Amino acid sequence: MTKPTLSELIESCGEEFDSLEKRENAYFAFGSSKDIVNMKVSPFLGYGSSKEEAVAKLWLSLNKK
Numbered sequence: 001m002t003k004p005t006l007s008e009l010i011e012s013c014g015e016e017f018d019s020l021e022k023r024e025n026a027y028f029a030f031g032s033s034k035d036i037v038n039m040k041v042s043p044f045l046g047y048g049s050s051k052e053e054a055v056a057k058l059w060l061s062l063n064k065k
Contacts, residue, residue: 018032
């Protein structure tokens with residue numbers, strides 16, 4: 001089984017993916033879920049030592065909702 005690429009991970013987050021940043025020795029992936037009916041935005045975060053790990057953790061966070 002092959003590991004997904006960074007672009008595949010970002011694509012799997014869909015429109016809920018916002019950004020990816022490096023801060024010191026860690027990567028942070030930011031996302032948000034928008035509830036248009038209730039006019040509410042919920043932030044989500046994934047972090048890790050690689051870009052792929054951060055986005056994978058973001059995907060997990062987004063899919064726990």
